[in-house]
Amino acid sequence: MAFSLPYYAAKVRLMVRAGTGVASVDDLRGLRLAVVQGTTAERLVRAQHARAGFQLLMARDYDEAFRMLRERRAQALALDDVLLEGLRATSKRPDAYRIVGAPLARQSESYALVLPKDDPAFKARVDAALAAIFRSGEMAQLQRQWFQAAVPPYGHRLTVEPSPETLTLWETGGRPDNAQDASASSPTSPTSGS
Known part of the structure; x- marks a missing residue:
């Protein structure tokens, strides 16, 4: 995979x-x-x-x-x-x-979609679509829609805010190796010390 x-x-x-x-x-x-x-x-x-x-x-x-x-x-x-x-x-x-309590590890766990191993063209299309969603701000909208709303079966509110690590993933287009570039150019980046 x-x-x-x-x-x-x-x-x-x-x-x-x-x-x-x-x-x-x-x-x-x-x-x-x-x-x-x-x-x-x-x-x-x-x-x-x-x-x-x-x-x-x-x-x-x-x-x-x-x-x-x-x-x-x-x-x-x-x-x-x-x-x-x-x-x-x-x-x-x-x-x-x-x-x-504090997290049990310093490093966060990254979530990704599982894809077929032998289809690099499909992976490239999926990655491009995700990067576009990150750049457009649609990912933040989806976060609000699905992670900050009432959920079944009892209608209690789910109030999950995106973590600083998640925000960094979105700001860097899902490429953590771009985090330094994003923090240098974004005054609101969670890695910029603001």
Whole structure:
């Protein structure tokens, strides 16, 4: 498989039930942390497992991991922040959950489209279309439409703002190697120190 230009950046964080007193991985000693098998979150929490002393619960998918938290079989769930926000917003009581603590890694995870490996012409067309959406500002409009709106089934608002890393991807046309050029020419760039 091949990948398109990246279009979104997320960081792995923790979600807990409100009022638990858990504010970071370090607060999980002796407690249970749910994670989806095979994800970046699994790799990151495994690296902290021995030091932090929590019990690791493996889930097959996002729904099962969230069910572990909802049913109190786990005291925390580690996953990409944007996915945590979606799980929280689509629950019956989003106010019952909090996303807490610093990201579990400094580097963000870039999201991209999966493409056929042996079709460079198609990849070039997809990348050109994404770059055009970034340049036109349409990506920011799509972010507002889909990530800052009421979501089914209960109509709770999803209030996900694009991260500085995501804004940089859009400003650089999805090419992180152009980030320095964009920050030098854009006074509002998140990498320019403003």
